[in-house]
Amino acid sequence: MENNAILSALSARKSVRVFTPDLVTPDERAAILNAAFQAPTAGNQQLYTILDITDPALKATLADLCDHQPFIAGAPLVLVFLADCRRWLNAYHAAGITDARKPGAGDLMLAVADTCIAAQNAVVAAESLGIGSCYIGDVLENAEAMRDALHLPQYVVPACMLVFGRPTEQQQRRPKPARFAEQAVVCENVYTDRTPDELRADFAAKAAANGQLDYDFDKAVQAFCKRKYASDFSREMTRSAEIYWKEFL
Numbered sequence: 001m002e003n004n005a006i007l008s009a010l011s012a013r014k015s016v017r018v019f020t021p022d023l024v025t026p027d028e029r030a031a032i033l034n035a036a037f038q039a040p041t042a043g044n045q046q047l048y049t050i051l052d053i054t055d056p057a058l059k060a061t062l063a064d065l066c067d068h069q070p071f072i073a074g075a076p077l078v079l080v081f082l083a084d085c086r087r088w089l090n091a092y093h094a095a096g097i098t099d100a101r102k103p104g105a106g107d108l109m110l111a112v113a114d115t116c117i118a119a120q121n122a123v124v125a126a127e128s129l130g131i132g133s134c135y136i137g138d139v140l141e142n143a144e145a146m147r148d149a150l151h152l153p154q155y156v157v158p159a160c161m162l163v164f165g166r167p168t169e170q171q172q173r174r175p176k177p178a179r180f181a182e183q184a185v186v187c188e189n190v191y192t193d194r195t196p197d198e199l200r201a202d203f204a205a206k207a208a209a210n211g212q213l214d215y216d217f218d219k220a221v222q223a224f225c226k227r228k229y230a231s232d233f234s235r236e237m238t239r240s241a242e243i244y245w246k247e248f249l
Contacts, residue, residue, distance in 0.1 A: 009127045014176035016132025017071045019165025024077040028129050032077070032164065035125030039118040045088060047111035048118055048159070051150060053078040061149050066138035066161070067233050075163035077131075080139060081119045083111035085155040085248070103155050108248045115159040122162060132167035135160055141233060143240035157244045178209030 002008070024032075029052075036050065053059055056073070062080075063072035072078065085103035092100040123133045139146065139161040146158060184194065184202035194202060200217045207215035228234060 005128075006124070009124060012176070013123065013127045013133075014174070015134040016165070016167040016171050017069075017134050017163075018168045018171050019071075019075060019132065020168055022076070022166045024131060024164055024166075028126075028131060029077060031129065032079075032122045032125045032131070036081075036118040036122040039114075039121040041114050041117070042110050046114065046118075047084055047088070047107075048115035049082045049084040049087070049156065050118075051080040051082065053080060058149065062139070062161070065142045065145055065149065066136050067141070069136070069138070071134075072136060072161075072163055075165050077164035078161065079119075079122065079164070080150065080161045081115045081159050082150075082152070083108060083115045083157045083159045085111050085157075086153060089155065103248055105245070105248045108157065108245070112157070112159045119160050119162055126164050130166065131164050132171060133162055133164045135162060138233065138237070140244075141236045141240050143243040146240075154247055178206055180206050 033050065037046070041047065053062065059075070059078055060073045062078070063070055066072060085107050089100060089103060119135070123135075126133050137160060139158045146152070150158070152158070180202055184198075184206075203217055203221070204215050207220070
């Protein structure tokens with residue numbers, strides 16, 4: 001499969017957070033957006049809206065709200081992907097359906113899936129054009145301020161944000177972090193917990209592939225938990241997500 005351009009691009013792609021000053025051209029922007037539109041979508045509904053953030057002040061606000069990451073403000077192309085359960089509801093009302101139910105949790109989950117599939121199509125398209133990208137999950141944080149900044153109405157939720165630009169030479173040379181091996185993430189037919197020993201082996205194998213030959217499972221996982229899972233920003237993301245979810249329950 002080495003000569004398959006799509007598979008090669010998927011394997012080579014890594015998150016890029018440092019960009020050259022070069023702009024994303026209008027044709028490239030159009031190609032990235034069109035790739036997003038071609039993504040698989042439930043019932044051909046396209047349950048998403050994409051915000052093209054061109055206002056420098058708004059970019060700076062998003063950079064601040066998303067865990068104070070200044071590279072967001074300097075990215076040539078910033079797209080916010082919104083799970084949109086509102087467009088079709090408005091269409092139902094416009095068609096005279098006065099008793100249409102309000103969107104529920106299942107509708108939101110379907111819309112989030114639609115949205116993230118479209119976002120990933122945009123990522124792959126950008127990679128094919130030599131344009132780097134980075135997902136910004138922190139767009140889910142600070143629900144009140146984010147709603148205000150993006151004028152988000154009821155039943156519209158920020159699923160992810162993507163920043164795009166041409167990677168610097170250093171970013172191009174930077175190795176892509178290794179992933180877990182297949183046995184760590186693929187189960188046959190039914191979900192099966194990995195045993196503690198299997199987990200240790202899975203994590204150690206990934207660390208070794210990333211050049212960490214002195215990997216200490218307990219120390220590394222405890223540090224990661226403290227830095228990520230138990231962090232203030234993770235707790236804030238959960239708080240904000242619950243605010244969005246309440247509309248659908």
